Amino acid sequence: MTRTLYLFCSAAPPVFEVAGAIEAAQSRGWDVCLGLTPTAAQWLADSLDGLAALTGHPVRYAYGMPGQPEPWPRADVMLFAPATFNSLNEWALGLTAKFTVGALAQGLGCGVPTVVVPCFDDAYARHPAFGTSVATLRTAGATVLYGTEADPRPEPGAFPWAAALDAVEGAPWVPGRI
Template identity: 35%
Template sequence: MTSKTLYIIVCGAPLASRTGDGVRAARERGWEPYVIPTYAAVPWLAAQDLGDAPVITGNRAPDQPKRIPPADAVAVVPMTFNTLNAWANGTANTYPFTTLCAALGARTPAVAVPFAKHDLAGHPAWPCVSRGTSIRGCADLGRPKRIVRIFRTDQIGNWLCSRSRI
C-alpha cells in the first residue's frame, strides 16, 4: 500500500494525550503521520510514544527547505475553541494555524474533532463554527464544495479508511 501524508494538528486539550493512538491508527491505515502541535499542545505530547512520527514545531528559517511533504489530508484532533475560530477566520499567526489555513486554501481534505470546555462551548460562535458552518461557508468565495468534516472522536478511523483511497 502506498503511504499518504497525514498532518495531525494537535491542540492543547485532554484528547491530545491520545495523540500516540492517532499516530498508530493512521499508520495501520497506510498513512504517514506528521504531528503539528499548537504551543498549548506540546506539554500533552511530552510523555507519549509517537513512534518515529516527526513532530513539527515553529516556522522554518527562510533559508531552510520545506520540512514535510504536502498533505494528502489533515486531521485536527482535538480542535479547541481557539483553533476552530482562528481557522474559520483565516488567522495564520502560528505554524499550526498557517498549516490549517493553507490546507483549506489548497482544498486538502480535512477532518476535525471539536473539543471545548463547557463555558467556551456556550459562546455564541461555538455552535456555528463547530458544525462547520463558517468553514464550510467557502461558498461565499465561490467554492461550494465542503472540504472540512466535523466528527466525533469515534468516527475518525472510518474517515481515515475512506481517505486511504485518495
C-alpha cells in the first residue's frame, strides 16, 4: 500500500533543500504532496514545475475554488518543515488564511499524525507566543521536534530533514485520514 505524506514548507532557508527531502521521503516509500506558504512559493517560483514533476502532484500554495476536485490523494501523515514562527503561531491559533495552515489545521482535527520542525532564530523561541503555540499543538496531537530529547536541532546551517523523516516513519498512521 502506498503511503501519502503531505509535506508543508514555510519560507525559511531549508525550503531550498525541499527537492532532496522529497527524494529522501520517496526513497522511504512515501508518495509526497508538496504544499508551500505563499512566500515559500515565491521563493521557489522557478522550481515549482520541477517539484510538481518530482512528486507527480501539483504543488499547492493557495486554496482551490469551491467545487473543484481534490488534486491530492488522502494524507496518511503530515510533515511541516521548515515551520516558521509566523506559520506555526497561525496554525496554533487556528488562523487559516493560508492553504498550508488550513490543511494542517484540518488534518490535525481529523487525527492525521503530524510532525513539525520549527526553523527560526532562537530569539523567536523566547517569545511567549511560541511556548504557548507548541503546547497547544502538542495537546492537539502534533509531534513538535523542539525542546525535547528528540529535538533534532543540527549544527548551525544544517536542517534535520533525516530526523524529521524518521519521526514521520514513527508516526502512528492510519491510511487515508483526510
